[in-house]
Amino acid sequence: MKSLARSNVGFHWRLFLSAVSVLALSGCLIYVAVGISAANIRSFSTYQRSLDVDLYIRSTGRDSVSLQKLLTEVDLYEDIIRAEPYLGRTRPQQVRLDDEVKQLSIAEIELGEDVILVPRFISSEAKEALSVPGTIIVSSTLKEKNDFKMGDVLWNSDDSFGLEIIGFFDAAVNRGFIGARTGYGFVSPETGRLFSPSTPRAIHFGGGVSRNFSRISMVGVRIPPDTSPEIAKQRLNQQFKGASLEAITPQEMGRRTSLDAILESKQFQGFLVVGVFAVLIPLFIIVQTLRSAILTQSQQFATMRALGIPSRHLVSTAMEQAFWVGTLGIGVSYCVMLGVKAGLLGRGIDMYVTSTVVWYVSAAILLAALIAGVISLTAIFKMKPQDLLR
Amino acid sequence: MTSLAKQSPTTVAAIQTCGLGKVFGEGRQRVIALDDVSIELCSGQMTLLMGPSGSGKSSMIAALGGLQAPDTGQVIALGEDLWSRSSRKITRFRRDHCGFVFQSGGLFPALGARDQIALPLTFLGWSAAEAKRAACEALDWVGLADRQDSRPSEMSGGQNQRIAIARMLAKKPTLIFCDEPTSALDGKNGANIAELLKQAAARHNAMILCVTHDERLVPHADRILHIEDGRITSDSEEDKPYAANR
Ligand SMILES: Nc1ncnc2c1ncn2[C@@H]1O[C@H](COP(=O)(O)OP(=O)(O)O)[C@@H](O)[C@H]1O
Numbered sequence: 001m002k003s004l005a006r007s008n009v010g011f012h013w014r015l016f017l018s019a020v021s022v023l024a025l026s027g028c029l030i031y032v033a034v035g036i037s038a039a040n041i042r043s044f045s046t047y048q049r050s051l052d053v054d055l056y057i058r059s060t061g062r063d064s065v066s067l068q069k070l071l072t073e074v075d076l077y078e079d080i081i082r083a084e085p086y087l088g089r090t091r092p093q094q095v096r097l098d099d100e101v102k103q104l105s106i107a108e109i110e111l112g113e114d115v116i117l118v119p120r121f122i123s124s125e126a127k128e129a130l131s132v133p134g135t136i137i138v139s140s141t142l143k144e145k146n147d148f149k150m151g152d153v154l155w156n157s158d159d160s161f162g163l164e165i166i167g168f169f170d171a172a173v174n175r176g177f178i179g180a181r182t183g184y185g186f187v188s189p190e191t192g193r194l195f196s197p198s199t200p201r202a203i204h205f206g207g208g209v210s211r212n213f214s215r216i217s218m219v220g221v222r223i224p225p226d227t228s229p230e231i232a233k234q235r236l237n238q239q240f241k242g243a244s245l246e247a248i249t250p251q252e253m254g255r256r257t258s259l260d261a262i263l264e265s266k267q268f269q270g271f272l273v274v275g276v277f278a279v280l281i282p283l284f285i286i287v288q289t290l291r292s293a294i295l296t297q298s299q300q301f302a303t304m305r306a307l308g309i310p311s312r313h314l315v316s317t318a319m320e321q322a323f324w325v326g327t328l329g330i331g332v333s334y335c336v337m338l339g340v341k342a343g344l345l346g347r348g349i350d351m352y353v354t355s356t357v358v359w360y361v362s363a364a365i366l367l368a369a370l371i372a373g374v375i376s377l378t379a380i381f382k383m384k385p386q387d388l389l390r
Numbered sequence: 391m392t393s394l395a396k397q398s399p400t401t402v403a404a405i406q407t408c409g410l411g412k413v414f415g416e417g418r419q420r421v422i423a424l425d426d427v428s429i430e431l432c433s434g435q436m437t438l439l440m441g442p443s444g445s446g447k448s449s450m451i452a453a454l455g456g457l458q459a460p461d462t463g464q465v466i467a468l469g470e471d472l473w474s475r476s477s478r479k480i481t482r483f484r485r486d487h488c489g490f491v492f493q494s495g496g497l498f499p500a501l502g503a504r505d506q507i508a509l510p511l512t513f514l515g516w517s518a519a520e521a522k523r524a525a526c527e528a529l530d531w532v533g534l535a536d537r538q539d540s541r542p543s544e545m546s547g548g549q550n551q552r553i554a555i556a557r558m559l560a561k562k563p564t565l566i567f568c569d570e571p572t573s574a575l576d577g578k579n580g581a582n583i584a585e586l587l588k589q590a591a592a593r594h595n596a597m598i599l600c601v602t603h604d605e606r607l608v609p610h611a612d613r614i615l616h617i618e619d620g621r622i623t624s625d626s627e628e629d630k631p632y633a634a635n636r
């Protein structure tokens with residue numbers, strides 16, 4: 001037998017429609033706030049996540065001297081078979097296209113097969129193409145922003161050397177560079193030297209060498225193939241004692257980068273405020289709608305009392321109605337979220353919604369519905385059973 | 391307490407009242423709904439309570455059926471002092487012994503006829519299978535076995551009132567209270583309902599107190615009480631106008 005609450009929600013769906021819509025809408029609001037924030041925060045580690053690194057080594061001190069020293073002493077460590085500097089901050093350089101001067105950050109990447117710090121989206125074909133001096137691959141964001149086309153030639157400041165655009169890479173990945181503060185264009189080290197001979201370079205042990213670096217922020221490491229990263233990490237950290245160095249896994253790196261980004265950003269606080277309002281405002285409205293739904297059904301509840309049905313069944317019926325309203329809210333908000341997500345993606349705005357986010361948002365919606373249910377419970381007893389007698 | 395009216399030897403008193411009084415409002419708004427009412431009602435009998443509107447009929451049902459406490463006096467229902475109990479026990483009393491039929495059915499708009507009857511039974515602790523079986527039996531008895539899934543909005547007023555009676559009868563109450571059950575019905579349907587109620591009284595040996603000002607019910611009644619301004623003015627069983635109750 002279908003429960004009274006379910007029959008009621010189905011039959012009086014108009015009564016509950018506004019509660020469901022409000023819940024769905026606020027659920028969607030949370031999805032968008034969390035999803036966009038998460039996508040943004042995640043983008044800070046996009047570049048790092050695109051690198052095929054076993055371990056990162058970072059300096060626990062303020063300067064990068066210990067990292068530079070490490071790069072010269074790689075042979076001392078059994079667990080390191082290759083190490084490459086990961087460089088911070090690239091300042092944009094000026095390039096000239098036709099008569100216009102544009103800004104472009106250029107990263108030099110090693111083209112060898114065993115290079116660690118080269119993003120996976122640079123295919124081996126792209127690497128081969130880049131091996132021809134005077135070629136560059138740029139972010140597709142720049143394609144639109146700067147009106148770059150395949151075959152365009154970007155000249156250096158004294159017009160002595162030009163870079164021909166031979167390809168573009170995905171714009172979504174580009175967002176990561178803002179976080180990682182790396183380049184918007186990739187060239188081979190040889191091309192880099194020819195384009196800007198006077199720029200100081202990092203100690204060159206592998207890829208990821210960018211121009212205009214201010215410091216090495218990390219070292220990417222390849223460990224022996226038969227070693228687990230976790231064990232290598234522990235052994236390295238043992239050896240690093242006193243050297244103000246620390247080995248961490250790429251996952252930890254990504255998390256740390258994202259966490260830094262969250263705590264640094266105003267977005268985090270904004271997102272908290274939106275979250276609170278996204279739950280509170282609808283709560284206020286849902287209480288009203290659930291209450292009026294119960295009041296509309298007050299003859300039913302009075303009848304139940306006249307029949308001698310214990311109050312707990314009245315309460316559980318009303319709460320079950322709130323539960324179904326919450327459940328419908330969860331379903332509708334999920335569907336609307338998928339629509340909004342697709343719509344936003346079409347406009348170049350990414351929403352990152354994981355199953356964890358879905359669980360939390362769903363729980364928040366259900367909680368809001370149940371709280372509203374509890375608050376509106378007093379309405380059950382508004383009509384007395386003797387009021388059925390006329 | 392003053393002595394209760396003496397029991398007749400052949401029938402058992404299901405309900406006895408003694409000095410029942412109920413007042414609403416204060417000052418100029420003061421209305422005496424029940425005024426020193428002492429009656430007894432017997433099992434197996436259908437009693438009609440008739441009187442002009444505002445005379446205290448509904449107040450009487452409320453007091454006898456455990457719905458609203460009187461201000462003064464006692465209701466001895468099935469041998470126990472009803473209003474001296476806790477409200478929980480009174481709810482339990484209604485659940486275990488009372489059946490109500492209201493003027494406007496009091497049906498659940500969302501439920502089909504069978505669930506209408508079965509669902510309250512499950513709330514009262516019956517198993518779903520038991521409840522369904524009892525519901526089908528009750529529907530059969532009121533002649534609506536073929537309308538199991540019809541909602542109240544899909545049926546006529548007379549049919550709905552029969553469903554309400556079936557719901558009331560399904561749990562086999564010993565005290566049945568009806569408040570103007572036929573006022574919304576035409577002649578044939580009204581007589582129908584009266585016949586159903588009378589059969590129920592006989593079948594379950596239940597006491598029925600039926601409030602009405604519908605003259606059509608008179609031929610079906612075992613006993614007729616008249617009430618005016620909260621006082622019983624005549625009782626067919628005493629075959630003469632009631633003396634002043636004081
Ligand atoms: N809740 C109430 N508040 C105030 N007055 C009431 C209330 N209920 C009933 N009354 C008054 O008590 C009197 C008896 O009412 P009721 O028992 O409903 O009469 P009946 O059912 O015979 O029409 C009426 O005058 C009515 O106005």
Ligand SMILES: [Mg+2]
Binds near residue numbers: 390447448569
């Ligand atoms: Mg009345």
